[in-house]
Amino acid sequence: MTHRVSELTVPESAWFKSSYSSGEGGECVEVAAHAATVLVRDSKRPADARLAFEAEAWAGFLRMTTGS
Template sequence: MTHRVSVLTVPESAWFKSSYSSGEGGECVEVAAASAAVLVRDSKQPAGAGLAFGPEAWAGFVRMAAGR
């Protein structure tokens, strides 16, 4: 099943950066949880294109990134 979720329909308060982000203008992504997907966007272009991942795909990515 495909769910269409716009990064523009998610409130700004829902977006967060990794605690590893320095806040000094480096390359960062922001993540927000929507009802049917996890959204990812470029922190320097928040109104630009974003990516949406299903919950299972996002959980697999996080496990892989964490080395588990």
């Protein structure tokens, strides 16, 4: 399934900051689920470009990065 990221809108309350965020202004990303898509954005520039991944691809990415 392909979506235009600009067409996918989610409320601000749906965004979650990375658990690796220190709160001291380091490099952070936020993610939000939208139907079968996961959106990713830069937490310091939330209005800028977002990436969209199919849920299955995002799950595969998490498995690779966490070793689970």
